[in-house]
Amino acid sequence: xxxxxxxxxxxxxxxxxxxxxxxxxxxxxxxxxxxxxxxxxxxxxxxxxxxxxxxxxxxxxxxxxxxxxxxxxxxxxxxxxxxxxxxxxxxxxxxxxxxxxxxxxxxxxxxxxxxxxxxxxxxxxxxxxx
Numbered sequence: 222x223x224x225x226x227x228x229x230x231x232x233x234x235x236x237x238x239x240x241x242x243x244x245x246x247x248x249x250x251x252x253x254x255x256x257x258x259x260x261x262x263x264x265x266x267x268x269x270x271x272x273x274x275x276x277x278x279x280x281x282x283x284x285x286x287x288x289x290x291x292x293x294x295x296x297x298x299x300x301x302x303x304x305x306x307x308x309x310x311x312x313x314x315x316x317x318x319x320x321x322x323x324x325x326x327x328x329x330x331x332x333x334x335x336x337x338x339x340x341x342x343x344x345x346x347x348x349x350x351x
Contacts, residue, residue: 244319246326251334259341266332269325270346277322 254262336343 244322244326246330247320247323249324249327249331251331251338254332254335255338257335259336259339259343262332262336262339262341263343266329266336266343266345269329269332273322273325277318277325 254265257265333343333345
């Protein structure tokens, strides 16, 4: 009984600790910032940081979809046939706060890379330094 209880507790700890990981930046190409000058790069970095500091909002989208199609397959009595099918999808959207935050952090990294390429002095701020 103790082994089962210990296994349940250990499994719960592993499951909940996996949900508490930090958000990693999504790759964004720095080439989209190559036309910016040093002042514009700093301004864009500050704008993104301001948005992150104020709390990231996930884009508003509906997570419901309906599809109609024609399907075929094997029947339960050994035969096969073609018939209509209706599919309803009510899954979770990938547009969450963490996805939006990962995209913003990726944009900031791209700005930093573009600034380094142009030899711009970029002031990088974190939320904890304010």
